[in-house]
Amino acid sequence: MTITVVDANQISLARPRLLPLAIGLGVYVLLLISGDRLLNDPDTLWQVTIGQWIIDHRAVPWTDSYSFTMAGQPWISTQWLAQVAFAASYQFVGWAGPVVMTAAALGGTFYLLARLLGARLNDTATVIFAAAALALAAPHMLARPHVMAMPVMLAWVGALVGAADRRGVPPLWTLPLITLWANLHGGFVFGIALVAPFALDAVLSAERPRRVALLLRWALFGVLALAAGCITPYGWDSILASRKILSLGEALSRIGEWAPEDFSQIGVLEITLLGGLGLALLRGVTLPPVRILILLGLIHMALSHSRNLELLALLAPLVLAAPLAAQCGVAAPAGAPPSSRGLTAALLALAIGGTLAFATWHSFAPRSLFAPQAAVAELKRLGAKRVFNDYSFGGYLIANGVPTFIDGRTELFGETLVVDHDDAVRLRAPDKLFRLLDAYAVDATLLIPSSPAAKLLDRTEGWQKVYADDLAVIHQRKPGAPRTTPTINPPR
Incomplete structure (x- = not known):
C-alpha cells in the first residue's frame, strides 16, 4: 500500500x-x-541570575564569571532572551x-x-x-x-x-x-x-x-x-x-x-x-x-x-x-x-483573572532540596572561596554569589571535568576525589549528606565536618593539612 x-x-x-x-x-x-x-530544577536559579546580569549590564556574557574552575574561559549564553524574560518577570512578581x-x-x-x-x-x-x-x-x-x-x-x-x-x-x-x-x-x-x-x-x-x-x-x-x-x-x-x-x-x-x-x-x-x-x-x-x-x-x-x-x-x-x-x-x-x-x-479573561487571584493567594518557591540556604550562609561565614559542590547545588550557589566547582552549564566544563566530578562524588574512583580537591585547591565541600564522598570525608584526616543538616553537609580542610592524597584502606 x-x-x-x-x-x-x-x-x-x-x-x-x-x-x-x-x-x-x-x-x-x-x-x-x-x-x-x-x-523543580536547580538550573532555573542560575537562568534567572544570568538574565538579571544581562539586564544590569545591557550586554551578554562571553566568558565565565560564575565558577572558579573555569573562570575567564570562553562561554556564551545562547538562551539569553529567555533568561532576560525570566529575570524581568521575577523582578516584577517574584x-x-x-x-x-x-x-x-x-x-x-x-x-x-x-x-x-x-x-x-x-x-x-x-x-x-x-x-x-x-x-x-x-x-x-x-x-x-x-x-x-x-x-x-x-x-x-x-x-x-x-x-x-x-x-x-x-x-x-x-x-x-x-x-x-x-x-x-x-x-x-x-x-x-x-x-x-x-x-x-x-x-x-x-x-x-x-x-x-x-x-x-x-x-x-x-x-x-x-x-x-x-x-x-x-x-x-x-x-x-x-x-x-x-x-x-x-x-x-x-x-x-x-x-x-x-x-x-x-x-x-x-x-x-x-x-x-x-x-x-x-x-x-x-x-x-x-x-x-x-x-x-x-x-x-x-x-x-x-x-x-x-x-x-x-x-x-x-x-x-x-x-x-x-x-x-x-x-x-x-x-x-x-x-x-x-x-x-x-x-x-477568566484565565487572566484566575491567574491574578491564584498568584496573589499562592506563594511559589523553588524546591528546597536544591536550595541549601543555611549551609550556604555558613559557607559565607566561614569565608570559603573554593567550594567543591554537589552538581545539584550549582544553581543556588550562582544565585547567591558563591563561585561553583561545577553547575548546570555542562558545555562549559566539558566531558573530562564532568565525568571526573561525578566519579569523585559517587566514589567510583575514591582517589579521584582527593586529586580534584588538591588540584583545584578546594578549601571546603558542599555535598548532600547521603553522598559517598561526604561519608568518606567524615573519616579522612585533614578534613573536618563543620556543618550538617537534612539538605547539605560542609567539610572544611583543616588548617595546615597537607595537600596530598590520603591512603584509603579497602574494607576487610
Missing part, C-alpha cells in the same frame, strides 16, 4: 475551532495550579513570574499543536495526540529556556510540514521564527536541520517537472534560515555552540535529562510506542519514505536522551497527521462551525 500526503485543497488551516483553545487553556491551568513543580510565563508558553504550545492537528484530524484523534504529547513531555515541563522556545519550535515545524503537505515552500514570513528561536534556546539548530528532510519530502511528492525548481526554492529557504539563525548577539557562534553539547560524550549519560531511556519498568514512552506500532499493524498505516526516516530519527533521539521526549511528543504528531487522515478515517470534517469570539474572549 502506497501513500502520498493529503492534498493541500483538503487542508484548511484557517478553520476556527474551540477545541485548540480548550486544550491550551486546560494545560495552562493544570500547570499553574501545580506551579511549584515548574520550579517566582510567580517565571511560573506564569512557563505555564503560558506550554499552554500556547498545546494550543498550536491542537490547532495544527485539528486542521487535518478530527477532534478525537486531536485529543488523543495532545494527551499523549502531554504525558510524554511532562517530565521536562520546567521553568527553563527550552520551554519558552517550544511554541516557536511548533510554529516553525508546522510551517515546514504544511509546505511539504502542499508540495510547496514555507513562506518567507516564517524565517523570523528561527531568529526568535535562536535567541531563546540553542535547539534552533535542530530546527534548521529539519529543513533538509522536509524539503526532500516535498520534492519527492511533487510532479517530476516541478522537482528541480522546487528543490532550488527549498535550498534558498534553507540558506535564508541559516542566516536568520545567526541574527543573535553572538552571530555565527550561536550555531557553533551546539558542537560543545555534541562533544560531551560520556558526560551526557551522567546527567539525568541526557541519559538514555530506561525500559526496566513500563512507562509512558513504551506505552506510546507500542500503541503506535499496534495501530500501524491493525490499520495497515504506511508513510512516505522520508517521513518514515523523520519519525525514526525522532524516536532514536528520544531513546538516546530523555530530554528529547518532548521533540517526539510534539513533532511526531505533525509528521503523522496528514497520512493518518488519508488512511484511517480520522480526517477533520469539512465546514466545521467557527468558534465564538465572545466565548473565546470570555475564557481568556
